[in-house]
Every structure is written in C-alpha cells, then in structure tokens.
Amino acid sequence: MPQTAVVVIDMINTYEHEDAEALVPSVRKALPHIAHLLTRARESGTPVIYVNDNFRRWRSHHGELLDAALAGRHGELVEPVSPDEDSLFVVKARHSIFYETPLAYLLGDLGVEQLVLCGQVTEQCVLYSALDAHIRHFDVVVPPEAVAHIDADLADAALRMMRRNMAAMTCSIDAITLDPAR
Amino acid sequence: MPQTAVVVIDMINTYEHEDAEALVPSVRKALPHIAHLLTRARESGTPVIYVNDNFRRWRSHHGELLDAALAGRHGELVEPVSPDEDSLFVVKARHSIFYETPLAYLLGDLGVEQLVLCGQVTEQCVLYSALDAHIRHFDVVVPPEAVAHIDADLADAALRMMRRNMAAMTCSIDAITLDPAR
Amino acid sequence: MPQTAVVVIDMINTYEHEDAEALVPSVRKALPHIAHLLTRARESGTPVIYVNDNFRRWRSHHGELLDAALAGRHGELVEPVSPDEDSLFVVKARHSIFYETPLAYLLGDLGVEQLVLCGQVTEQCVLYSALDAHIRHFDVVVPPEAVAHIDADLADAALRMMRRNMAAMTCSIDAITLDPAR
C-alpha cells in the first residue's frame, strides 16, 4: 500500500475574490466532508499538509494568513478545517500546489507516494494540482465530496479528466485506505 | 502588441498508442488549419517551436523522431506539418510543454510574451500547456480549429477552462495578429 | 540602473550545527556590515527579502523560526539583523535560495533585476545562490564584508568564482547604488 499524505488546498481563505459568491455554497457543502477526512487522517497518523495561496502577502506567515481568514467574512468556513499542531504548511503563490513551492521536496522527504487532495477549486487548483502530481508519478485520490467548485459543469469535467487522463481515483472518503507516510 | 511564437504540440507522432483511433479523425480535421497557421507564422517571421514528446527514446534526436513518425502508420498526418529549416525544437518527456524542459528559458531568450498553441491533445497536453503558460504569465491563444481531441466533451470543457480560468483567447487563426518575436 | 533587492541568506539561525564553531567568529565580523546594508536598504526603500532554511521544521512559520533563533545560543548574532515589518520572507529547504522556492516568482513580481546577497555561508549557500541567480540572468552583487564563511580559503575561492564565472560584482556596501524595486 502506498504511503499517503492528505493535502488541503486553499481552504485558508478570506473569500473576498470575485468568484466567492458562486464558490461559498459549494464550500459549505464540502466542509463537513473535509473535516471528516482530516479526522480520519489525524486518527491514523497520516500527514496533513496545508498548501495555501499567500495572496501576495509575502510579509505574512501562515499563522497570520489563518488569523486573517478566521477574522474574515466567512470565518465559519475556515474554523472547522483549521490546521492543528501537527499540520505541515507550504505556501504557494500560483495555482498549482507544486509550482515554485517546496512541496515535491517535502513529499520526497516523507516518502509519500499517494496524495489525497481536498479543498478548492475543483476545476482550477485541484485539477492543476492533480495533473502536476500525476506528472511527478504520485498516485492521486480525489474524494468528490471533499472538493468545492465555482462552475458545476467544469467541475464535473475536471473530475472526469482526473479519472481518465491522470489515473486519479475519485472515491468517497470512507473508501480510502490511509497508510500514513512518516 | 505582444511578441508571439507559435508552439506545435506533439504532432510528430507515430499514432501507435491506444487512443490513436479516437484521435486520428480529429487530427485529420485540424491538419489543414495547423498547416495554415504554420504558413502564416513562416510568412510573418514568427518563430515556430515544435515541442514534442520523445516517447522515452532518449537515444533519438528530433530528426530521428520525425523520420519514425513519417515512416509510421499515419505519415500523412505528419508530413503536412513537418518542421522546416527555421523551426526550433524542444523535446519533452511528460505532458506539459514546460515540465522539465528548456522551453521557458528559450522563450525568455526570444522575448516571447504570447504563445499560440496548436496540435494535440486538446483536453490533455494542450490544456496542461495552456495552464503552465498562464502560471508563467504568458498570454495564451488557442485556435479551436487547430487542436485535436480524443474526447469531444472534455475538449469542449478544456477550451472553456482555458477561456474562463487561464485568460486564454480562443479565436480563429485568421483573427490572430502575429507580431514575431526575434 | 537595475531595480534592486537585498537578500539576507540564513541569518535566522540557532548555530547548533557542527560547523558553528568555525562559522561564528566570521558571522560576528560580518554582522555590523549586514546591519549597515539593511539600514541603507530600508532608508532607500529597497525590498529586503529574508531567504532562510526551515531546518526541516515544516510545522513552524518564519516567526517561530525567528523566535527559536533569538532564544538560541547566539541570539546576539540574530537580533541586529532581524526582519522588520516590511521584510519579505521565503522559506527554503535546501542550499540554494532558488531551489524549490517561490523566490524567482517573487522577484519577477517585484520587477527585480539585481540582487545584493549577504549572509552565510560564503562558500556554500551564498556561492550556490549567486550561481542560481546568474543562471536566471539576474545581476549579482556580493559585498565581501557582509558574508560569513567557515573555511577562509574556500570562501576566497568562492568570491573569485563569483567574479570570474558568474559576472558578480564584489564591491563594498557603500559602493553599491540601490535603485529600489517596487
């Protein structure tokens, strides 16, 4: 069984961008599922890695990004999926979790072979990250109930692309076997 | 007007992979349009860069890849869009034209700001390359008649993703203004 | 005149590694010069970017790395060159400031063309960072009084390599013209 890590994409968010209105209902729906995935990961000792946009705040660290998100207009969408003391962090500046970030290095360091992706946005950062993981020969799992979208049709197409062209498994959280990486 | 290069993706191909049957009719349809784009590029002095998979043949150079494709089962899909003496070449090993290739360096060297993408496969390498170009702040143009797909629905979704999420222009070849990079 | 940023390499340090004894006297000597460079940068509005090893503490953010260094055995080597509220931060996991970090992206975002490097270790991270900056076509300036070494001979060779093979200027801090990037 491949060694696994759970990656939480862009959930530390102030929801101030222009697509927020379309996104928020989908985040609200995914939220308990992401929280459930985090609980399963934490109970099994699977590393949880938050990879989050820094919104061009190169002065802020991830604690400050979290504080701003909690204090923002949708703190209730951030609090249930907040990092705990064991969570790992990687800050990104662009869409993909791998582009110009140390994530690949961290995953190599941990011996991770399989990534479970959750978070937002299905047809954007999640899709691009699944691709960049597949290109780097990671196994990719995306539980559809744990990713949030802006455009339902494109999100559906994105999930089909992941399955068909990136060899991704798109199964429910409880069907995922977690064999923690150390 | 931004300095432009035309990128021809994976058209040097032996069509021996499992999706070839679904792909070939779409390539056949795109072929004269790609040839027309190449003619326009060459007449205007716009650089044409072939970025092509090496199919794990690390011993072969691009001349040999071309010979194999011309001698393959669908040489007639390769010949009309073959490189000429001025064509530039970058060999890739994975899906995106940028992943572990010197393309970004070459484009910087040429001063290119805008990429016109053509070739195959719309919902795979073309989509991923459009994304990786957008992440790197290139302007992206994709003429829909000059890209070939395996799955028509996913190709349509891919073009919508490019427009909506990667700021790509998807206009016809004759609507593109070519201001050549040097 | 090229737009400039000052990069402070690995000065947030607990000095617990095996080479610390050889390094500390050189850091002590460089310290007032680095502080002087920081003063000049801050007065002129030149961006100051701390690029610092995370010592595999993927849970910690840069504020925590700073706190640990200030509380460490050589807090007096950290305090005079500590970041202020305007300082930018990039965390690195390996030697070069560019390897698997968002630094290149940040510099592009700021329009930086020239890097003034200071910090430690001259014949290691400073040398590698100068090389990686030169490969990416940045102008490199290294004030010899503002970099600290472990091995004086290798540090001298490193500075000659930077001059001869990386087109770096190795001039004193007061000879540097700072034209701030924004």
Added chain:
Amino acid sequence: MPQTAVVVIDMINTYEHEDAEALVPSVRKALPHIAHLLTRARESGTPVIYVNDNFRRWRSHHGELLDAALAGRHGELVEPVSPDEDSLFVVKARHSIFYETPLAYLLGDLGVEQLVLCGQVTEQCVLYSALDAHIRHFDVVVPPEAVAHIDADLADAALRMMRRNMAAMTCSIDAITLDPAR
C-alpha cells in the same frame, strides 16, 4: 550498492569560446581518462548520459552538434569520447546539467542513485552540476583525472568544495564500483 550512471558534461565542443586556449591543454590531459571511464561504463552496462550545451542552436539536434564539434578546430578532442549507439542525450542551455532540462526525470526513470561526473569545466559546470545533484540527493563521484579546468587554483578549490560540502567522492576511475542502472 547504488545504481549508477556516468554523465559526460560539455565534451561535444567546438572550442571556439574565449577560454578555449586555457582549457584545451587540460582537456587533452583528461581525454584518455574520460575514454577509459567510458570503456568501463560500456563494458559494465552502466548508462552513459551526455549532457551538453546546445550553444543556443535550438534548431540543431545532438547529431548536428556532434558533427559541428568533430569538424571544428579540435575534433581530436571530441572523437575519442564520442557517443555510441547506446548513449543517452540531454541538451542543456545553461551551466548546470539539471537547470531546465529533463535530466532529473530521466534519472528517476532509470532508477539512478549515483552519478559519476566527467568532462568540463571543473570549476564551472562540473561544480554546479555536482551541487545540483547533491541538492537532489544523488550520490556524486568525480574522478579528478577525468575533469578539465580553465583555472587550476579554482579547480582545486572546486574539488575541495565538492568533497567538503557536497559529500562527493573524488576518487580515481579504477576505484569506482559501477553498479549499472537499467
């Protein structure tokens, strides 16, 4: 024992650059040792990978680069270390063998863990490549008799840096155990 590949750096060369005069005598001296290393590699089935500058000739393939070098002013320095039919090729545009090239991908594909570096220039591309290999956690071996320099003092410092700071072994060719990667 780690799986090994031999990397030949920049030996396909027309020797027309300004440092050629200083470099050629050192290449002449290293040449029989490189040829000996190639013989050992080929007899043991160890992959030999040529990583060579393309001198900004993006139109040429490696066969053409080789032809130009053989026909150049120092063809006698190229012929004895020419690629054979089993040699692999990676073209580079800048100093390091890893920067914007598919080498890391190829090495992963082959399962290589240890690199034996030979070629030119000790205190430039060989040094930078050793560093970039070390950063990526490859074991590095550099036989001093099989690398050529421009500046003897800097070359000596470079070899000390590789040993001290990049955990490189600098032993003679016959002391290297070759366990071929496949």
